[in-house]
Amino acid sequence: MFEKLLESPLSKKMDERAPFDDIVVSTRIRLARNCRNYPFSTMMTEQQAEQLIKETQHQLEGMKGFSFGRVDGEDALTRTALVEKHLISPALASHPRTALFISDDETISVMVNEEDHFRIQTLLPGLQAEEAFKIGKQVDQLISERFPLAFDDRLGYLTTCPSNVGTGLRASVMLHLPGLVLTNQIHGYIKRLRQLGFAIRGRYGEGSDAAGRMFQLSNQRTLGASEEMLITDYLFAADSLIEAEQEARKGLLATYQEELEDRLYRSYGILTSARLITAREATERLSDIRLADSLGLDVKVSPVLFHQLLVSIQTGFLQKQFGKQLTSRERDIERARLIRTTLAEQKNRDNTQGGFA
Template sequence: MALGHFTEQALSDWMKREGPESDIVLSSRIRLARNLRGFPFPMLATGQQSREVLDKVTEVMENEDLKELGDFSIIPLSGISELEKKVLVEKHLISPNLANESRNGAVILSENESISIMVNEEDHIRIQCLTPGFQIQEAWDMANRIDDMMESQLNFAFEEKRGYLTSCPTNVGTGLRASVMIHLPALVMTQQISRILSAVTQVGLAVRGMYGEGSDSSGNLFQISNQITLGQSEEEIIANLYSVVQQIIEHERAARERMQEDAPYRLADRIHRSFGVLSHAVILDSKEAMQRLSDVRLGIDLGLLTGIQPKTLNELLVMTQPGFLQKHSGELLTAENRDIRRAELIRERVQDNG
């Protein structure tokens, strides 16, 4: 498959499906960090060594068992533009680190984009599996299957006491990062979010923005993930995350119900005002667009707005990002022109689906 298959459409095929609790949980993700024994970590590897790693991983991808999971494309990062890399980051198919700093970096993508295997990122291999809604166990099953297949042919750096060895000490052990992308507008609007997220961090979980570490929680979107990778099994890590996220979902549902009971007209007014802005605005910066999209999504989930599909809003989350806006426009844009193009694109999508 050509690169355009992955950069021209904002909505990955897996995102077009709805999963459990999809009114609150947008997606679930499993990421496994692995390194090859006998090779320096990517940050210390020579060009030849990182090339050898890429060759070994590429060879493994010819495994017939892996082909059962679908068709895969191997995309060397050296052969694509900075704008195309940015689009892949915005679609969560590669990390900012792989886009910016990798030597002989590559990504191996499944046709529906639910599987992304990054090569020569911070670690030699990072297996990522994505599922719609709250399906963290399903994502783990898929990632574990790929991991087992690769480990049957590659000698991973592993110690009996420490587990899998990784470039960053915080990943040593299982090398597992399990996370969910969750939409919590009611908890934010009722000013309960700080208390909830403070409790989350006290049970070994991390809270980040839409694009992970260092990003903010624009659009009331939060990424909840495990912090502990050593001393717990993969099953324990996933069970802890699942339990905590289930409680967060219940708190968000309760907050939504209270808002509908206590201030229904004020809530409806906010949602319809945001729908009006998205339908008619001529200029929209990224922050306002994300907030308005959050309000409209809440309105759809509560049944206060009809005629718009949640997948349209999922698509706009990517399409309104700087990289995709410019890729879609076919040219580099100034900040103001991006805001103008963002508003135009949102108007088109919202009015077409309204």
């Protein structure tokens, strides 16, 4: 089942253009839910965890357009690649006795036995929080019809971690923010957003860094407000960050055009010529040339191509394409070859269509 999910870096849905995708790579809505007749995950026995997987499989397997599979039975490389594609969380990849229920278009997934019994996730390209929430609630309804959920009339949904009690809702967007990073404004925005009750972290969430100037913005408040109110407040924060990034990019071009162009074209030259490149350097250089395209320079790297390459060059996904473990040097060689080939193909397409690269 999971091999099919890893045949391409992006699903057909994530391969589409979407609102604000020049800055927002993707939107994710996650709902944490627990069964009333099972202990929370920290108190579950191995037998109870296995029973929940079997019950979930029985209740959900066979639904048209969805598949169900065990995650814990997969090798480390497959689990890493699924995390890199953002189909599962790092926690699900590392926990024992875990499973995944996922739609064929990869838009909807239900992680079983992560921190909570169920983590319902909706993943869409660009800024589409309201649409992602609408889809997530449909899955939430499906789950609630099949399982008695842990719910308190005063507190709301009960979760393993107290910070998720209430709605159990986490909205997050993946943002590409080179303008705010290069103008040294990002730390000020991170501080202000945290004061307003939002979290801004690295690409893979808590504990990860912001390689490639990629950040995750998410809400921290889940209690004392409706889901709709939380989404509205979250969109206000996301919109303000998008507007700040737009202004930062304009300021860079107006004030440091020569220095900026030199940096961006150097990165393009390295990516189109390098024979070895690490994942970190490749991510930073790709960030540069994506910024170049957004500023109207003669480097064409669409938001979709940028996202495809970000996933394709990661350690796990890259090795899955070869079907085996590669040494660090072999990964650097194959990563450089993949980027050169992809950018050359893009250049040829642009030349055929009368564009520039």
